[in-house]
Amino acid sequence: MKIVGIAACTSGIAHTYIAKEKLVTAAKELGHEAFIETQGTIGTEDELTAQQIKDADVVIIAADIKVGGKDRFQGKRIVEVPTHIAIKSPKALLNKIEEEIKK
Amino acid sequence: MMVSDVLKSDRIALHLKSDTKESALKELTELLYKSGALTDKDAFLNDVLTRESISTTGIGNGIAIPHGKSANVLETTVAIGRCEKELEWESVDDKPVNFIVLLAVNENDRTGVHVKLLSQMARKLASEETCRRLVDAKTAEEITSIFSE
Numbered sequence: 001m002k003i004v005g006i007a008a009c010t011s012g013i014a015h016t017y018i019a020k021e022k023l024v025t026a027a028k029e030l031g032h033e034a035f036i037e038t039q040g041t042i043g044t045e046d047e048l049t050a051q052q053i054k055d056a057d058v059v060i061i062a063a064d065i066k067v068g069g070k071d072r073f074q075g076k077r078i079v080e081v082p083t084h085i086a087i088k089s090p091k092a093l094l095n096k097i098e099e100e101i102k103k
Numbered sequence: 104m105m106v107s108d109v110l111k112s113d114r115i116a117l118h119l120k121s122d123t124k125e126s127a128l129k130e131l132t133e134l135l136y137k138s139g140a141l142t143d144k145d146a147f148l149n150d151v152l153t154r155e156s157i158s159t160t161g162i163g164n165g166i167a168i169p170h171g172k173s174a175n176v177l178e179t180t181v182a183i184g185r186c187e188k189e190l191e192w193e194s195v196d197d198k199p200v201n202f203i204v205l206l207a208v209n210e211n212d213r214t215g216v217h218v219k220l221l222s223q224m225a226r227k228l229a230s231e232e233t234c235r236r237l238v239d240a241k242t243a244e245e246i247t248s249i250f251s252e
Contacts, residue, residue, distance in 0.1 A: 015225075038222075084195050
């Protein structure tokens with residue numbers, strides 16, 4: 001799968017970044033490709049490009065707050081989860097999404 | 104810009120005696136206060152506990168990352184504590200915690216390099232291997248060097 005996503009947590013200091021790392025690592029290990037943008041206290045980093053979004057099979061929003069720029073994903077399949085799900089079991093999350101997509 | 108700019112060895116305690124989450128957070132807050140990072144330790148602890156009540160900070164593998172973002176923080180920094188006893192703590196893997204990374208962020212430090220360093224430290228904690236090494240670390244220097252890799 002080609003995945004794009006956003007990670008954002010309540011205080012924007014820690015969970016955001018752990019969630020991103022976990023998703024990217026799990027994706028790599030499962031043979032997927034993932035680009036995750038972080039929206040934290042220090043602002044937006046690794047902002048998704050229009051091409052990355054266009055190519056993506058799915059959008060994962062791992063967030064505990066409202067994220068910015070969701071309009072970029074119009075027409076895309078979007079999965080929204082709290083950050084702790086991405087932190088707890090990123091592989092299970094990706095496997096479940098893959099299953100759903102194949103249906 | 105280096106992790107050692109925010110992670111000072113006098114803010115690392117490897118043998119915390121606390122046997123509850125609240126008491127461990129208090130011990131670490133004291134460590135931050137004594138080393139001049141806070142203006143008001145009670146207010147900071149209160150911020151941290153308020154954050155705790157919103158959602159779980161136990162990220163699994165025995166590690167928790169409580170944090171306080173407030174005007175009572177003079178210097179954006181971190182205190183690290185390892186407890187001799189395992190603490191009951193809301194955690195994503197439902198396991199107890201004995202390694203605490205307490206982040207203290209100055210509320211006005213929004214684009215600061217120090218917040219960025221803290222986020223880099225958090226990023227390291229996504230690796231289970233890194234978590235294991237931290238929990239097993241013998242010295243403060245070892246912990247600093249793992250975070251600096």
